[in-house]
Amino acid sequence: MILVVDVANVVGSRPDGWWRDRAGAAERLLARLASFVGRTVAGPDGEDVEIARIVAVVEGQAKRADAPDGVDPDRFEVVRAAADGDTAIVERVRAETSGSPETSGSPERSGADLLVVTADRGLRARLPSDVRVAGPGWLNDLLGR
Template sequence: MTVLLVDAANVVGSRPDGWWRDRPGATGRLLSRLAALPGRTLPAPDGSLVRCERVVAVVEGQARDVPAPEGVEVERAARSGDDALSDCAAHLVEAGVPLLVVTADRGLRARLPSGTQVAGPGWLLAALDETGCAPPA
């Protein structure tokens, strides 16, 4: 059972779909899609399967006040989203929780605890599409 820790701003910003016109709205749509993942088994980035127990999304900036849908735990970054995500990852790893972090940010990836499994936004968005967690119309 794995916790999916999502860099929400990084995932939202990975597709040029107009997110910059409404960052909170784009983040809310992503969180709504993520809410369908707890309890599902997904193809992991390495080709194995991963069972998603919990989803934790780190939000920052203009999206900090977006409501958390049921099924998604939201970490609201008081300052840097990268700081909040790396701190959250460290706490989860210290607690022995299997973790998969979703971000394309190389600097953030370098700050994660050694051995942390990481996937890019493309992997997550494809997994959401494949599991029927389509974007709202």
Template sequence: MAGEAASARSVTLVVDVANVMGSRPDGWWRDRAGAATKLLELMPPLVGTAVGLPDGGASVAVARIVAVVEGRATDAAAPAGIDVVAAPADGDTTIAEVAAAAADAGERVVVVTADRGLRARLPSGVDAVGSGWFNELTGR
């Protein structure tokens, strides 16, 4: 699924870290910051690669990843090459705001979340993909 990004359209991934962590019952709740750090460490290799979206459309090149963390996960260590945003309150509001700002700046935005309520709050033109797709992409 990942490959060369030369001919693919670039995209910004906005990752709902809490939702992706919660998609696998691997004990993440015992150490939210540690689990978030492990997840964040899987992200840098995706930047600059081409990935196929689950809709079967053309590949997109991951130009940038913005990972939104909330609660105790805000203590996670941020790896180089990933923009980590700590939500001041609820993560969904911050994710919707980050996605809207990136889209307003002319970026194609894909939000990674399985949260239906959050998906409904995303601005027009912002796509969403599930946590399973992201887990597969990162080998998680």
């Protein structure tokens, strides 16, 4: 499964002072996320899922956040949104499900092979209907945040 993370939405779901250092908060989340690449975890529905790859979308001040050192860029990617993060997520999901060159020439896959983490209802409405979606609570629990 490919995990696509709305970093701003997940970071903003916890009142831990993230607003004082958005890039730092994003980097801390990215560091925790990186340890889950290749692991099998309980998905939001309770079924086991293997996280084959993570695409973390950052926007605004958080675009200064760096990917953790030593991660495989083919399995952990930080996407810096040109404008808003929602549009970048929708574009990436469409690219992933169409086998676009943006996804390193990956073969076309079903939206069911993706799991987008966001609580943003507007974003959820823009995603293809077969894409799985989980709220940040699931990811926060997984990360122990």
